[in-house]
Amino acid sequence: MARGPLAGLWLAPHRPLFLLAGLWALLVPTVWLLPPGLGPEPLLWHRHELLFGMGGAALGGYLLTAVPAWTAGPRIAPATTKVMVALWLAGRVAFACGAALPLGGLIGAVYFLALAGILSAQVLRAGVWQRLPLALAPLVPGWAQMHDLPGEGIVLFFALLIGLIGGRAIAAFTRHALASHAKAPEVADPPWLAGGATLALVLAMAAQAEAPRLAGPLLIASGLMQLARMVAWRSWRAVGYPALLLLHLAWLWLPVGLVLAGAARLPGTGVAPATALHAITMGAMGSMMLAIMARAGMVRQGTRLLVSPALALGCGLVHLSVLPRLLMGWSGADPVLLRLAALIWMAGWALFLWQFRRALQGPVPRPVLSARSRA
Structure with a gap:
């Protein structure tokens, strides 16, 4: 097993994703403290990144940590957690760079689509059908990102x-x-x-x-x-x-x-x-x-x-x-x-x-x- 200062970070999905949610909650509002004209458009940045950035990281961290308890199955592997963090970061970079829709929206949506796929696969494998609506819930913010919904x-x-x-x-x-x-x-x-x-x-x-x-x-x-x-x-x-x-x-x-x-x-x-x-x-x-x-x-x-x-x-x-x-x-x-x-x-x-x-x-x-x- 890999050792080092970040080795423990990947032992559970909530660790990196809750950390990112907290960091984004701290950093995103700084746009309101900048002089006018400096930085991204404040309202659009604030609204998008607190909903899809902070909210998306918190949602993923909670659901990926909870799914083993729902299914009595194995914990989410560190490699899967790393992939999810990378997808989340890709969405942030795409939005910050102003990627034109639909490409920008698609990049941001991949995180939510992958999250729904991982959760629903485990739920279906375990046959706990009552958890399927929650497993599929990330499709909604994913759809919203792809179509730039209000x-x-x-x-x-x-x-x-x-x-x-x-x-x-x-x-x-x-x-x-x-x-x-x-x-x-x-x-x-x-x-x-x-x-x-x-x-x-x-x-x-x-x-x-x-x-x-x-x-x-x-x-x-x-x-x-x-x-x-x-x-x-x-x-x-x-x-x-x-x-x-x-x-x-x-x-x-x-x-x-x-x-x-x-x-x-x-x-x-x-x-x-x-x-x-x-x-x-x-x-x-x-x-x-x-x-x-x-x-x-x-x-x-x-x-x-x-x-x-x-x-x-x-x-x-x-x-x-x-x-x-x-x-x-x-x-x-x-x-x-x-x-x-x-x-x-x-x-x-x-x-x-x-x-x-x-x-x-x-x-x-x-x-x-x-x-x-x-x-």
């Missing part, structure tokens, strides 16, 4: 993934964390509630082009049902377990973002579409990705994951960074608020990267994102 649809798609993946994870982690408490209430995740929220969001995504006024109430309904899931999860009991609390706090941005997105489609609400989108991207996507990825770098103490002061501050800063950006929806395009949001966000992700360095070397704990470690 960013709003991809934002809602990531909201859908947060509801499906994040919701299941939070319910499972909460159930496990509270299981040791004899008097703890039962943690539930009613299928009708989770399914209803998902259905309403899917219908809203389908209706947004032809019937935006119908999409608005559907998004609000989805957001309210996602909020109601927190009651079934007994979210208030997470206060005593910081690693779990980070997930529940991140989840709050999902219903907030969906309700704002719905309100933005209704007349007379005064909610700007950009405000709603940033509640989902910076709020729900940013904080949920951070809360989940950070678990891989947390110190384990028995059956608990410990949140360091640096990580707690980093998560708090990512949450705080959303507020100046939301204020811009009511105060106008204030460059001071924009730069403030970027600086606070970047500081939060820098602290994550400092914490995550401990997860890049040594044996990989199994399962990666849970405190129930086993060799």
Whole structure:
């Protein structure tokens, strides 16, 4: 086996891909701090690279690390991980160089197509058909890159993934964390509630082009049902377990973002579409990705994951960074608020990267994102 300072990096897909997601979250907003005319076109770069770059790396790292648990199969080989990292980097280079569509979009889409191919092959081989929709989910951002689809649809798609993946994870982690408490209430995740929220969001995504006024109430309904899931999860009991609390706090941005997105489609609400989108991207996507990825770098103490002061501050800063950006929806395009949001966000992700360095070397704990470690 190869030795060296980077040998441990390739032992699990989450290590390089979560690292790249964190680095991209830190680097991409610097475009707002540059003098006008210097660097790439800010809005296009910011939107594309945070969705497909940061979001794509985080999605790949999570799914490739989770698939062996779905299938009871072998872990993803280091060589496969290296190929996926190379494809992700190729997409970044193609976009930075301004490769003309469809070539640029195709290069960026290959990463997502390969990710869906690897996942679906393992799922089909193991016969776990219920996991096939998640295995094929990367085809959606891949298709969006190939056809240069509007960013709003991809934002809602990531909201859908947060509801499906994040919701299941939070319910499972909460159930496990509270299981040791004899008097703890039962943690539930009613299928009708989770399914209803998902259905309403899917219908809203389908209706947004032809019937935006119908999409608005559907998004609000989805957001309210996602909020109601927190009651079934007994979210208030997470206060005593910081690693779990980070997930529940991140989840709050999902219903907030969906309700704002719905309100933005209704007349007379005064909610700007950009405000709603940033509640989902910076709020729900940013904080949920951070809360989940950070678990891989947390110190384990028995059956608990410990949140360091640096990580707690980093998560708090990512949450705080959303507020100046939301204020811009009511105060106008204030460059001071924009730069403030970027600086606070970047500081939060820098602290994550400092914490995550401990997860890049040594044996990989199994399962990666849970405190129930086993060799």
